[in-house]
Amino acid sequence: MPADAIQDPLVIFTPSGKRGRFPAGTPVLSAARALGVDLDSVCGGRGICSKCQITPGYGDFPKHGVSVGPDALSPWNAVEQRYKDKRGLTEGRRLGCQACVAGDVVIDVPPESQVHKQVIRKSADARAVAMDPATRRVYVEVAEPDMHEPSGDFQRLAAALAAQWGIAGAEPGPGLLPRLQGVLRKGGWTATAIVHADHRGGAPRVLDLRPGFDEGGVYGLAIDLGSTTIAAHLVDLETGAVRASAGVMNPQIRFGEDLMSRVSYAMMNPGGDAEMTAVVRAALNDLARAVAAEAQTEGARIYEAVIVCNPVMHHLLLGIDPVELGQAPFALATSESLSLDARDLGLSALNAAARVYLLPCIAGHVGADAAAVALAEEPDQSDDLVLIVDVGTNAEILLGSRARVLACSSPTGPAFEGAQISSGQRAAPGAIERVEIDAATKEPRFRVIGCDLWSDDPGFAAATAASGITGICGSGIIEAVAEMRMSGLLDPSGLIGSAEQTGTARCIPEGRTHAYLLHDGSAEGGPRILVTQGDIRAIQLAKSALYAGARLLMDELGIDRVDRVVLAGAFGAHISPRHAMVLGMIPDAPLAQVTSAGNAAGTGARIALCSRAARSRIEGVVGRIHKVETAIEPRFQEHFVNANAIPHAVDPFPELARVVTLPDVGFNTGGSGGEGGRRRRRG
């Protein structure tokens, strides 16, 4: 047999199917890299990090045309044994940097060993997002100084990053140089570097350096900074997993419940903008500390944050007086995305060198939160016409398809979040979240957060004894109003009938109008929960604003119906689409085509945190979104007035008299402050 007929062993990787021949003795990790197989490593193949775990297959693989013998890989070695003893290693797994090719072999790369893990799967049919974070952790071995070839310690670190990781041209982050020499010596010229490389090709920056191989996490914050609530999620930047979530009320509320009152506060009070900037930054620091504590890590391990918010929040966060946003032409100080140092935003609870990415704003009234919704929901990739409504104190509305996407915002006010409602409360245990009213008897039944029973189910009283029945949250009031209309308690203009008119003693006089008694807990020392005429009016105003915004965009596209509707927002995820349509919050659409995207803005923030490609993508998409300014559009007023009525006297979808079960999309833990409690209760 001629020598040249002896072939090198064949290595086949699954699931990629990539294959190639390598000389015996080639580490599996090296073979993977040579073939471009997506196999992770933080330590660069030194048997330290265990990120390169692989599962060799043995036996016959007719599909691949190979038969793998028991000696296809080099024997289990001491490094692997040490790792297994110390950290544990699943049976059948090997370390790709230790196991070497010895014969034909089939190697499976498990999902968690892939660099570009697909982590953010928004819903069953949506595209998953692959990990491609700006901030990553790498282990390096740095050359020792040589006085005959003098170079700085940092230059040798940068050379190591370039040679060992292909990270070229790294620069020291703020505060690194004073610590650098001590860290390198403490680690015996090995170190773990946290490197940030943005999506625009700027010079990579070494944010942090820790001696030796550092096992601690590398975290980012995805922050949805809303007018009423602020939600933060601590994301592991290597796995994409949410490690902790927290929400708080936006402390700016004391300066004004809605955006325009805060703009007014800034206009009327010199230094008022600075006050609002200070409190929101303090709240973000509190949140960062809270999620770090929950995940049992430290703020110094949070190296990046992505923040989405509306333009007024955006400007106040940046320390910009929002006065221009309060008057035509609603000029933003800056509209493009921003990459900043966290310290420039006073975010001292994060690592001192942490970076912040703010998504671009679309226009003066359509902010980075709308951009984040667009990133999460991709209306620009939709074949059919989709209406996306991000429900909040200020609603962001997107309408379009591949052909064209329009956006506007609508000042709905905080009623949908339970504020400005007589018995309103944040979504927390004890809050009424679902309501049904019997059309014949006008008797209600309801469910409260924290209990899976309806109020007329046996055992309900016992099950809710702990939380009590304390008020009604946003989704509850929407259902209550819609049910009141369907059961004849409300006329089309929204007026509550008297007991005589409606035939139920639950309609009680209150001043010159009436209120509907949803629940009387006074016998047990609890509150009487009423839906007052004022509550109806508040919901009518809010839903009219939302509807008018959507209609305005539909006018712009010259259409009467949309193909599908996506309800988004920390709160939007919990709205019953059927009741929303009864109420006239959203244009009519086939109910099956009304879905929830959960907190799409927050999901967008998390996507941008985990994927540089996503940042580039949304920056391009935002430039192509056409923005419609509701504030100066006469038709908006017209639609608003016309939308005041509550259209559906009877249930338009009797076959769907149960709320649609919304998929839990993972990211919505936390949601807005109240939603957070609500989800956690269920989780």
Add this chain to the structure above:
Amino acid sequence: MPADAIQDPLVIFTPSGKRGRFPAGTPVLSAARALGVDLDSVCGGRGICSKCQITPGYGDFPKHGVSVGPDALSPWNAVEQRYKDKRGLTEGRRLGCQACVAGDVVIDVPPESQVHKQVIRKSADARAVAMDPATRRVYVEVAEPDMHEPSGDFQRLAAALAAQWGIAGAEPGPGLLPRLQGVLRKGGWTATAIVHADHRGGAPRVLDLRPGFDEGGVYGLAIDLGSTTIAAHLVDLETGAVRASAGVMNPQIRFGEDLMSRVSYAMMNPGGDAEMTAVVRAALNDLARAVAAEAQTEGARIYEAVIVCNPVMHHLLLGIDPVELGQAPFALATSESLSLDARDLGLSALNAAARVYLLPCIAGHVGADAAAVALAEEPDQSDDLVLIVDVGTNAEILLGSRARVLACSSPTGPAFEGAQISSGQRAAPGAIERVEIDAATKEPRFRVIGCDLWSDDPGFAAATAASGITGICGSGIIEAVAEMRMSGLLDPSGLIGSAEQTGTARCIPEGRTHAYLLHDGSAEGGPRILVTQGDIRAIQLAKSALYAGARLLMDELGIDRVDRVVLAGAFGAHISPRHAMVLGMIPDAPLAQVTSAGNAAGTGARIALCSRAARSRIEGVVGRIHKVETAIEPRFQEHFVNANAIPHAVDPFPELARVVTLPDVGFNTGGSGGEGGRRRRRG
């Protein structure tokens, strides 16, 4: 005459000689730009800035083959008249943006109207440096916001910078966004932007924005941060002119007179490095305020600083513990150039968005100051072998030519700066700076700073009455020691003879040795100024170190003589080359080939401040300089010991018994603390 025979007017620019034909009505500025003629403009041709002044020539120009009629340019217009009335305009000058071509014309561009003014002319034969600063001022007209095409104010500013000035991709500097909207509106959508664009092609950064056309200056600081003295020069970044200079003692002196004592202080005292960092930063702020006040401007108009210093100063400035520089292998934390925000160095006296550029270090003992000397003196461009000695508490020594450049540093100590000398003082009025001793009578004569007379000239007493005669500065002590040797008062080992041995009563006993009485002012209540045996020893140690460093580099090149010697340093500029050679400070060389470069490190800082090309150049050159480490080189000790003697018993250059007059190179105003006073007196 056919129509196509009618040619457009011919426009000829001098001194460039560039020429072209332009339609009648073309502004001269536009013609200049089309031809690539170097004609300045800050306002973009709007008749505001007057930077584009030109001088039209009339009459016959046989050399150019044209005859220029009186109507060759459009008539003097109202814009020019208004400018002349308001600001003045030299007779015969026109504004290039207002005067339009009407016929064949010859246009002279005066030096001050050139963009790339040549400003730093180091000496008659040296290459001049053309203005090419990283920071520049431009006037822009910004589009107003349009709510139907929403974009941020900053994006419209960036678009204006790109369209009107070719400055593409500008980003907001720290603190700009909160002020942006107010400034643009105050200026009626016109503004003056201060833009920083580094030499590495990073994104331009808008450091500041002022409403309308801002007439205020744009300044930079060139800082020579020495172990003993710190000198700062306020440079107009548009003209390159030094507007003010100041010097102070380095306040770190209280932690140790030389570098190694400061390193020891840091090692022995926890937090000692931070103390030294704090005081030097405070001193830089004081200097910035002082030069701003002297130039009647404000620190907020200082947008950039270039700092040169030795590695220990460099690390302490950056907040890096210098401990590694005190022990082999003398590892720098970072060796490459650094571009930083001034606020990161605590330089709060500058504009809040100011930038700082630190030249690269060559090695652990050869710093950014040596790099600056190399930038100013260009040994790498020298055809002959040049030895450059930057005299200071730590001497930087460069030796080489186009073929190869070597560098080392030598710890001379502060004796050359008048410290450690019994009657030593900083160079200030009243200090003896020049000394001659009659070989026959052993009687001295001298000059003091602040007076042009010698001490034996008539009127000397009256002329020095104000300052008094207070001590002896660095150049004075060098001359005194050399003259003492030449007049037989010292033996070759440096021992001062007794009155009996020397035949002069000026040699008086002092302990077990003798001292030479240079001046006795006690009758007038002034000091007795003696040169003691201790002074001689201090100078011997210092000069031996200097000499040994130079010899070590010569050994490395295998040479015995150098072609020329350049004495540099704030203090080096004032050393008499003849006396330096008598003393054996520097290797023998033809005296005519010993010149002064003044404060070459400071000049290098100023060059880097004014020229981005120079920054790129020195970064390349530094990488090619071969560094020799004196601290571990046994031959250094050998040379040091051998150099202890004072070689020349007789004047080796009797024909040159007057000090060489050194050219004033413009930058040396200020020099080290004392030198500043000295120069200012003369200026």
